[in-house]
Amino acid sequence: MAYKILAKKFLNPQIFVMEIDAPLIAKKAEPGQFIILRIDEYGERVPFTVSDFDREKGTVTIIVQVVGKTTQDLAKLEAGDELLDFAGPLGMPTELDGLKKVAVIGGGLGTAIAYPQAKKLHQMGAEVHAITGFRDESLIILKDELDAVSDKLVITTDDGSNGIKGFVTDRLKELVESGEKYDAVIAIGPLMMMRAVCNVTKEYGIKTIVSMNPVMIDGTGMCGGCRVIVGGETKFACVDGPDFDGHQIDWQAALNRQKMFKEHEKRSCDEGHCRIGRISKPE
Numbered sequence: 001m002a003y004k005i006l007a008k009k010f011l012n013p014q015i016f017v018m019e020i021d022a023p024l025i026a027k028k029a030e031p032g033q034f035i036i037l038r039i040d041e042y043g044e045r046v047p048f049t050v051s052d053f054d055r056e057k058g059t060v061t062i063i064v065q066v067v068g069k070t071t072q073d074l075a076k077l078e079a080g081d082e083l084l085d086f087a088g089p090l091g092m093p094t095e096l097d098g099l100k101k102v103a104v105i106g107g108g109l110g111t112a113i114a115y116p117q118a119k120k121l122h123q124m125g126a127e128v129h130a131i132t133g134f135r136d137e138s139l140i141i142l143k144d145e146l147d148a149v150s151d152k153l154v155i156t157t158d159d160g161s162n163g164i165k166g167f168v169t170d171r172l173k174e175l176v177e178s179g180e181k182y183d184a185v186i187a188i189g190p191l192m193m194m195r196a197v198c199n200v201t202k203e204y205g206i207k208t209i210v211s212m213n214p215v216m217i218d219g220t221g222m223c224g225g226c227r228v229i230v231g232g233e234t235k236f237a238c239v240d241g242p243d244f245d246g247h248q249i250d251w252q253a254a255l256n257r258q259k260m261f262k263e264h265e266k267r268s269c270d271e272g273h274c275r276i277g278r279i280s281k282p283e
Helices: 023-028 069-075 110-123 143-149 168-177 191-204 251-260 262-271
Strands: 003-012 015-021 034-038 046-049 052-054 059-065 085-090 101-107 127-134 152-157 184-188 208-211 227-230 233-236 243-245
Touching (some): 023 052, 023 059, 046 059, 059 069, 127 143, 127 168, 191 208
Parallel strands (some): 127 152, 184 208
Antiparallel strands (some): 003 015, 034 046, 052 059
């Protein structure tokens, strides 16, 4: 069974959105879960968070940043093209029950993962304060979508090109110190950003949920590539997560594991193929 691309649009020069015809996944998907796809029989297995879904239309939306060989190949596809594999939903849904007031924080591409959390909380009647951070104004994504599901939306950039300069942690501190009381903070983005958010929320005693996205191959806990240390115990992000208590994460171990694959990723792009989870294509 192939999965047809119904729509594709670039949100900025590096990031694009795809809507995929996948009715069985759309029927079951919840915020926090992900899919694993392969472009063709020679492609690697790559995980992408479910950014949105439409149960009636039977579609699943993913947002992709062009960073490696597979995402470069994916960016060349257009509406009408097909993906060989599109498996999911995988992982555990984010636990949102009982939350009445939440700060949802997205850093860069993490905003695509933060959006479904904010949307679901809004639908549940919770008060949602969304904080997103980008390097500059040209990279901002999902502004209108987040504005529609947030009671308060703050967008910050490193260089201040959108009028608000600084980091998401600066804005979070301002809100907390102004008297905002959150049941939880949900932070999704680069590891350094999530760690910084957790340092802030720990100071104020605020429950913090983070989404861990280490390297994954099979998505079922078999390969062990997505190991994270949580509360001194080894967990697998693909089956135990990807969401975890941010105050229990061993951030240094996570950062060290992330660095392990940098050279492999570079070689994949330089040599024009992927070395991880891919079989050789015949000449």
